[in-house]
Amino acid sequence: MLIHEDRLFPAESCARDLAKALYASIKGLPIVSPHGHTQAAWFARNEPFPDPAMLFVQPDHYVYRMLYSQGIPLEELEIGKPQMNDPRKVWRIFASNYHLFRGTPTRIWLDFAFHQLFSLDRRLSAATADLYYDSISEKLRTPEFLPRALFERFNLEVLATTDSPLDSLTDHQAIRDSSWKARILPTFRPDPVVDPEFAGFAANIAELGQQTSEDTGNWRGYLNALSKARARFRFLGCTATDHGHPTPQTADLSTAEAEALFGRVLAGDADTHQQELFRAQMLTEMARMSLDDGLVMQIHPGSVRNHNLALYQRYGRDIGADIPRPTNYVDALRPLLDRFGNEPNLTIILFTLDESTYSRELAPLAGHYPCLRLGPPWWFHDSPEGMMRFRQQATGTAGFYNTVGFNDDTRAFLSIPARHDVARRVDCAYLAKLVTEHRLAEDEAFEVAHDLTYRLVKKAYRL
Amino acid sequence: MLIHEDRLFPAESCARDLAKALYASIKGLPIVSPHGHTQAAWFARNEPFPDPAMLFVQPDHYVYRMLYSQGIPLEELEIGKPQMNDPRKVWRIFASNYHLFRGTPTRIWLDFAFHQLFSLDRRLSAATADLYYDSISEKLRTPEFLPRALFERFNLEVLATTDSPLDSLTDHQAIRDSSWKARILPTFRPDPVVDPEFAGFAANIAELGQQTSEDTGNWRGYLNALSKARARFRFLGCTATDHGHPTPQTADLSTAEAEALFGRVLAGDADTHQQELFRAQMLTEMARMSLDDGLVMQIHPGSVRNHNLALYQRYGRDIGADIPRPTNYVDALRPLLDRFGNEPNLTIILFTLDESTYSRELAPLAGHYPCLRLGPPWWFHDSPEGMMRFRQQATGTAGFYNTVGFNDDTRAFLSIPARHDVARRVDCAYLAKLVTEHRLAEDEAFEVAHDLTYRLVKKAYRL
């Protein structure tokens, strides 16, 4: 058996029994996935997923990052190629190195998918590589494994994608126009047009102007264009924006200052500090627009993108070499909070890659400001231990009700049920511990388990 | 039952049994409370506490901070008003939102007080709000619930308050002059006269001069005045000072430099850097005076005060919007330690709001310098998990004997027994874990439990 029915529950029997009971009560709840990186095109087209290597290895930087760290060249894994020459060979390399994932969440997610979706029950290894490859390939060609069928099988109530303001959203429109009534929503991620360091920044802004019939060469036109783009997203069900800035720095410049700064960044004359100031100002502008149109803001700061210069030059963004950096929220968010922090109708969900901020900054901020909520453990921190640390470090000050349920944040569609399953189990384990240590009554634990799994996410993301 | 007799003990039965035995051995020890924010006036006047809302909601920023974070306006809670118009309505709002406190230490403290003091055994909720309000109100009018009666019932051996150098201490004097022989001591907190950013700084210093008949317009007179104020506090039993600076920065300027800097801050001409330098210098001056008069220093750094500008402008200080910031001790303390770090007769107790410093800086510093001791987890970190993290992260390098027992640090008098009870239970749980993992002998655990509860605090605070 690849997975055990009691996985991730505490070993101590009273706590385990209670964790199991809690989990049983929320196991059947639909999955609400308000933040992730799947592709609407999969569901618009509903074509079969390709082979196992293209499905499990190529899109998942958790997977090839680990293989690369142990000296396996990305070329051998055929990363970044639209089609693989020899996917079976790539799969065999992966299978032969599966032991590298021991102790990691990637291993848990993969075993879950192998077992639950593909009914495999021997461990992946060099010896079983071909068995896996053939079994998975065969299943992928069946109707039950088409994207829409899997969406339904996964019991997904909502699935949000992440999209550039320049995206045509035709795939989202196509899903709406189809007879298939699934709730797949875009998320407004304006980094390409608000981050002066984003490749093609000025061209992106020009394109935004064309799309919205606004003169994005000036500050007012640029803001109007963003506002129109947001409206276009909202029309297709979007309820949230997402901001992947290097830091959570915010600013509150006068219109004249902002106008002048915009001119400078657009002309490419801004230095590093001015680029950061522009991003900072744009967070506050986005908050202002959110007060108007109701979109929930997500701030995902703290990653040094493209840390590996050689790989970036060869493969471009998102190739597994983003590394977290210490992040300060208490000073960075102040300009925005001074302006809008007490607005009851604003929701800003904060994420972090710096766990030292959970108890020091994030829980105190979210435990005070009405507009702030804490996003779940993210990226490098979505392991069972990482999730447990989040609850242990944030709950004392922020409680449960300033948190917003789970984000799977994945590019790997097949890992969605596994990731939500892990989050649900860890929350049940945490609650079981509180009850067995007589810090929470049992009836309350059942209610909180339901809240964490379902109600809080729908409320926070306005779904 | 609101509270369980085994609460906060480990679920595993061997460890739980030992934790219970350890706790039984120290449960009856008197409470020594060397740091807190209760008011001497309560005990000087010995008048009944007002209604439940004025007792539990208004003074406790842990409580209204959480309610505010979920969108309940402070106006509805009648925060900051000398008298409430409708305390029952405030209480009902609190009761209806009691679920927000699930998983927080506030919930543990409140349930303890409700159960132990007011014999309530149904959970607080909208349904029980009036029952609670009436039961508590009735009891508060009885002699058993007068401040002095509660002080005795709580088995308080020492209770320290926190006081401005300008405070007349007449309430402390009145207690001394009364026939009631309780040990209630002032603590010398000079922030109003050593922090140039404190509201009314120059006027405070002028008043200090008048009170002490010193010319506080010059450096020497200012130092003399502080020395005299300290003597006045010591005369009423004070054994400690307390310093709530934004950072633990210290300095060791020449007399000429210090004199010039004092002139600048007093004239209001100092910039932010000079204000910080003045606070830094004053920590070293306070250490020097402590070597003379024996007062123990407490340094409580790391809080960004009044983070929420709108609330500060409306309500003033201490309204629940102080947020921790990363804190560096290793460089900041060096000037003071270079001067006095090896003095055997100096005691400086360090606190933190940045848990990442426990193992990295604080335990190594306290595990080396004879003058340094570690204060218990403070403020946002006094949850059961926070206390456990402190022991887990500090003990390896600092041991138990460079720590100083527990501080309740509370404004909520009725929470004192609950807070000490939590600390005692968590320490016993930690010790039980050490014993069941065969890292400490059982007889030693009993001795350490007693030390942590009683002996270390009396020794460190010279009580």
Place this chain on the structure above:
Amino acid sequence: MLIHEDRLFPAESCARDLAKALYASIKGLPIVSPHGHTQAAWFARNEPFPDPAMLFVQPDHYVYRMLYSQGIPLEELEIGKPQMNDPRKVWRIFASNYHLFRGTPTRIWLDFAFHQLFSLDRRLSAATADLYYDSISEKLRTPEFLPRALFERFNLEVLATTDSPLDSLTDHQAIRDSSWKARILPTFRPDPVVDPEFAGFAANIAELGQQTSEDTGNWRGYLNALSKARARFRFLGCTATDHGHPTPQTADLSTAEAEALFGRVLAGDADTHQQELFRAQMLTEMARMSLDDGLVMQIHPGSVRNHNLALYQRYGRDIGADIPRPTNYVDALRPLLDRFGNEPNLTIILFTLDESTYSRELAPLAGHYPCLRLGPPWWFHDSPEGMMRFRQQATGTAGFYNTVGFNDDTRAFLSIPARHDVARRVDCAYLAKLVTEHRLAEDEAFEVAHDLTYRLVKKAYRL
């Protein structure tokens, strides 16, 4: 009994039973000690160790640091003296204060040595001080307690020392020349000749020139000299370098810039920033040389050395007053990684004194770059809790196979078996937890236990 056979295993019985089984399977493996501070002279000369105080108190800054922190003057402990006047008196002070070590790893290591090596079974205290002193003294005079006999008894397969490039290595040569075939290897630690702040820096470089017949007054000659010194170490079995810089800052200057900078630091004209830049450049130079000669690099950053000025002035370096500081890896390592980060034949082992970097920076870096591996918890963090935190915080992203087994890092030869025993037990406890929570299969746990204890260290250090 001072030590229990189940020490450090989880209290819960299923996890404990499995931890015991895992431990039983790796208990008999030889000790590979690739990083430490024992002295080759002990094994070259094979003379009896002196008395208990010279053996256990004087060389172990973990021990006298704690005593000093509680007000015991170093003079009373006769620290820093080549011979003690009254070692029995020093021992009695230590014994009388043995309770200070409760809860610390030092206590575990000492009890292990007392029990396993000296068959003592009553606890050390004032009452047993003389019994201990006499028993240990007597045993130290027997052949079984000579350094080489202990080396064999400890089942040491490899023992690495740490040595200045200026060291003659005559003791290592003498061991090689003897009939005793133990594998004791030097480690190349160039701090005295690459850190401009090291006492005697310029003189050290001059001496390096003499030893290598290179003109170390110029950049090229200096690099040649270092290269020759490395070759001399390799000839005696050295497989690794070690770098104890204040920060992990690296640089990649042009030859002209590096040459000019070298001139400045050699002339003593460099400011603090330039000194740091020189150290930074030298890490990159060392990496370049490692690509040539295959030496594994160890980077041990983050310690503020000689924090206690008065003790440093009196006793010199390494007297127990080094304090960690926050450490940034993500920016600091970038210049070196931009140059060599993707080299498959380079190994750089990163250590930290800042636990907040485990999950934030170190695991993501080691989980991506092929040249990076994570060293075990170091110095203030080698407690059982510290080791457990390392696994809990690093494994999710870096897995097990980007780690390198255990370093004892000790000056106290007799503590080597105890320290490895603790590491093995904690790893088994961690693995047992993974298995009982169904996150790792039992057969895999046995394999990983063996890898962590033996195979990974040999592979990473190229032994």
